[in-house]
Amino acid sequence: MTSFATTRRPDRPTATAPDGSDVRVLLGLSGGGLAEFELAAGRAAAAVTHRTVEEIWYVLEGRGEIWRRQGPREEIVALEPGVCLTIPLGAHFQFRALADGPLRVLGVTMPPWPGQDEAVVVTGPWTPS
DSSP states (O other): OOOOOOOOOSSSEEEEETOOEEEEEEEEEEEEEEEEEEEEETOOOOOOSSSSEEEEEEEEOOEEEEEEEEEEEEEEEEOOOTOOOEEEETOOOEEEEETOOOEEEEEEESSSSOOOGGGEOOOOSSSSO
């Protein structure tokens, strides 16, 4: 049986994602994990694909864009508070924050994030910064 867990959002990032964004790890269960990702104003993350996990994102604050490609389908979507999106297994993706402020996203990872080797760097539309 899994125990109850309760936490508060950490004041500072607890990790750096393979794409370069700051991460505040929140909680997880056997089926998935929850974290907050932040990218500073004007920055672009590295483009990556995941080996075993898929994600759901919900934009909390800021504005930016995300590029996603899966097979022949490719798109760039505007990110702003209230936007929710999926990153299916095997999709290539990259995101960036506009210059007017940081971009903060709440992300669910399924299954839980297994470690730094999960993300593989790929070529995206923007130069990582």
